[in-house]
Amino acid sequence: MTTIKDIAEAANVSLATVSRVINDGPKVGPKTRAHVKAVMEEMGYRPNINARALVTKKNTSLGLVLAELMDPFFATYADAIETVARHANTQLLMSAGSVQAETELKAIETLLNHRVKAMVVHAKFLDDETLISLASQAPGFVLINRYIDAIKHRCVWLDNVAGGRMMAEQVLKLGHRHIAVISSDFTIEDRTEREQGIRESLAQWGIELTDSQIVHASPNQQGGESAMRQLIASGARFTAVLAYNDAMASGAINVLSDHKFAVPDDVSVMGFDDVILAQYCRPQLTTLHYPIAEMASQAAALALDYAQGKALPTNTTYKYLPTFVSRNSVAKIKL
Amino acid sequence: MTTIKDIAEAANVSLATVSRVINDGPKVGPKTRAHVKAVMEEMGYRPNINARALVTKKNTSLGLVLAELMDPFFATYADAIETVARHANTQLLMSAGSVQAETELKAIETLLNHRVKAMVVHAKFLDDETLISLASQAPGFVLINRYIDAIKHRCVWLDNVAGGRMMAEQVLKLGHRHIAVISSDFTIEDRTEREQGIRESLAQWGIELTDSQIVHASPNQQGGESAMRQLIASGARFTAVLAYNDAMASGAINVLSDHKFAVPDDVSVMGFDDVILAQYCRPQLTTLHYPIAEMASQAAALALDYAQGKALPTNTTYKYLPTFVSRNSVAKIKL
DNA sequence: TTGTATGCGTTATCAC
DNA sequence: GTGATAACGCATACAA
Numbered sequence: 092m093t094t095i096k097d098i099a100e101a102a103n104v105s106l107a108t109v110s111r112v113i114n115d116g117p118k119v120g121p122k123t124r125a126h127v128k129a130v131m132e133e134m135g136y137r138p139n140i141n142a143r144a145l146v147t148k149k150n151t152s153l154g155l156v157l158a159e160l161m162d163p164f165f166a167t168y169a170d171a172i173e174t175v176a177r178h179a180n181t182q183l184l185m186s187a188g189s190v191q192a193e194t195e196l197k198a199i200e201t202l203l204n205h206r207v208k209a210m211v212v213h214a215k216f217l218d219d220e221t222l223i224s225l226a227s228q229a230p231g232f233v234l235i236n237r238y239i240d241a242i243k244h245r246c247v248w249l250d251n252v253a254g255g256r257m258m259a260e261q262v263l264k265l266g267h268r269h270i271a272v273i274s275s276d277f278t279i280e281d282r283t284e285r286e287q288g289i290r291e292s293l294a295q296w297g298i299e300l301t302d303s304q305i306v307h308a309s310p311n312q313q314g315g316e317s318a319m320r321q322l323i324a325s326g327a328r329f330t331a332v333l334a335y336n337d338a339m340a341s342g343a344i345n346v347l348s349d350h351k352f353a354v355p356d357d358v359s360v361m362g363f364d365d366v367i368l369a370q371y372c373r374p375q376l377t378t379l380h381y382p383i384a385e386m387a388s389q390a391a392a393l394a395l396d397y398a399q400g401k402a403l404p405t406n407t408t409y410k411y412l413p414t415f416v417s418r419n420s421v422a423k424i425k426l
Numbered sequence: 427m428t429t430i431k432d433i434a435e436a437a438n439v440s441l442a443t444v445s446r447v448i449n450d451g452p453k454v455g456p457k458t459r460a461h462v463k464a465v466m467e468e469m470g471y472r473p474n475i476n477a478r479a480l481v482t483k484k485n486t487s488l489g490l491v492l493a494e495l496m497d498p499f500f501a502t503y504a505d506a507i508e509t510v511a512r513h514a515n516t517q518l519l520m521s522a523g524s525v526q527a528e529t530e531l532k533a534i535e536t537l538l539n540h541r542v543k544a545m546v547v548h549a550k551f552l553d554d555e556t557l558i559s560l561a562s563q564a565p566g567f568v569l570i571n572r573y574i575d576a577i578k579h580r581c582v583w584l585d586n587v588a589g590g591r592m593m594a595e596q597v598l599k600l601g602h603r604h605i606a607v608i609s610s611d612f613t614i615e616d617r618t619e620r621e622q623g624i625r626e627s628l629a630q631w632g633i634e635l636t637d638s639q640i641v642h643a644s645p646n647q648q649g650g651e652s653a654m655r656q657l658i659a660s661g662a663r664f665t666a667v668l669a670y671n672d673a674m675a676s677g678a679i680n681v682l683s684d685h686k687f688a689v690p691d692d693v694s695v696m697g698f699d700d701v702i703l704a705q706y707c708r709p710q711l712t713t714l715h716y717p718i719a720e721m722a723s724q725a726a727a728l729a730l731d732y733a734q735g736k737a738l739p740t741n742t743t744y745k746y747l748p749t750f751v752s753r754n755s756v757a758k759i760k761l
Numbered sequence: 762t763t764g765t766a767t768g769c770g771t772t773a774t775c776a777c
Numbered sequence: 778g779t780g781a782t783a784a785c786g787c788a789t790a791c792a793a
Contacts, residue, residue, distance in 0.1 A: 094786055095788095096786075106786095106788090107765075110788055110789080119763085141479045142788095143787055145474070146787050161501055161502060166495050169495045183520045184487070184517060184519055185508070204472050204473055205475045206427075228470070312706075341706060367703075368702075368703070368706050431770075440779065442779070443778085445771065448771090454779085476771095477772090479771090479785095480769090480784095480785045480787090482772065482785085
């Protein structure tokens, strides 16, 4: 690899001069500048970003922690961040944290070791304390999809309790009174918060969610299928099903179809997230739109701002709400 | 950020010693080693990867160029590479190349500037020459989904002509003789190669693909819809439709349904790629499985091998074939 | 306008 | 075993 030194020699100028033309430095003669540029071009010079970062103490990359790329939810998330990064002329350094505290920690630490200027972190399994400590080590550390009070101004999150309430209210308004819930078996807050919201809304209508009407499984299509099978086998009575996400809703619909239940005529099924699948599957899913793209953009912009040292209000937080998307998997109750 | 120097002072030892305990160097007294480790822990030391890379001339990250993360095809691709990277204890530096030569070039150059030790590149719009030149600048440069003869030992690609033939043969075997093609309007090789394969197979059966039976549109669901509308409006006669990818197939099916054509009873529709959508949509898509995950793993492993200086045969290439996946969107022709 | 010298944080090559 | 010290490639304060 040709260095700044090589081209300095070849161009018969000093290191400093070359450095100046590279960085469009202020005082360089137009002639030498042209000459140096020509030599650089000829020798195929490429700046060494690492060396530059070392001396300027400014890394140009934005860190990103996510669970896994395959999940369309995370794909949307990553894509939004990538877009912000590209427009800000910064590179994306990505670390997958999987679904364990240990790997999440490793993912974040790696980014820290790389001295990324900013990072957007999706971490569901690490505890609050660890995250707070980690956040204090990077100026541009922003948490997404999680709220921690001590660093709330660095949190971009969704109000899951409200989301749970919205789901329940929608089917209640349509006359449903027998409601089942298909939830995730990951013990993360999202799940408990949404369930809590659902219970709150039901309670307002004097309805209780009994144990036989809620079942937990893996938050994917297979999980949705097995959950629905379990629900049917248990003899639970329901006209509406609230799923933890679209994949589970889709799985549930498959099993309902197999059992000759028409969706939404016999049973309504509501999803969550509004990933692309919601539009592709049949019937198209009525669901709650998780504004992950907007949230990710916000988080990336925020992280970049903090990294840049911009002083932002520390007493606010970045809370988002899902929005209801009406498609074809939920209907009024039959009389 | 605390540096190696800080902890050397705090521990009353030299820089060298600290460096040794960090790298599990050979000759350090067990007592000093423990002491230094304690100090490091206490002061929260983090190695600066950039500085390390500068002196060792060994970057620990693997570069990745792709078009866009949202596309499930690329998500699968990125996910497979991420998995390899994680197991090799290397970080992923990602650059999106979008769908233009200019941005593709920028994406690759950025990675080069970062001195990534290896990189897997998906580039469809840059010309061969440029790519060959770029490849020569990075030891671990591997191209995916593209074949260039001059660097064939660094190419991991799919035989699209064979893919096209497979599609045609499948429906021909099922008795279809009136075949329409819905293809991409991106002028990349994949498209022309697959069309070529289709034409070859049809020709063997004495069938010609007339201009009215092939239509081009954006390679997504909307494109599939508009293409199918165009096909129907033109009055073309067909009992089987070969789509450029699953998304287009899905769009085509939607429009067929709207026009009261049953799939596959009235019209068979075949996809390509076998992305997750193929299983989710109804009817589930009969399609050609693009082994992108395997190919990506292969490419990443190859890139890492080359980066490591491993001498691999330079006269072979890494060619893959799609595999037929029979689901519910293709059927025998009705008599 | 250009050149010299210093340091960024780390590893590695010497001595001791 | 341990400690100086010279790189690595680059930016920049200071001289010239």
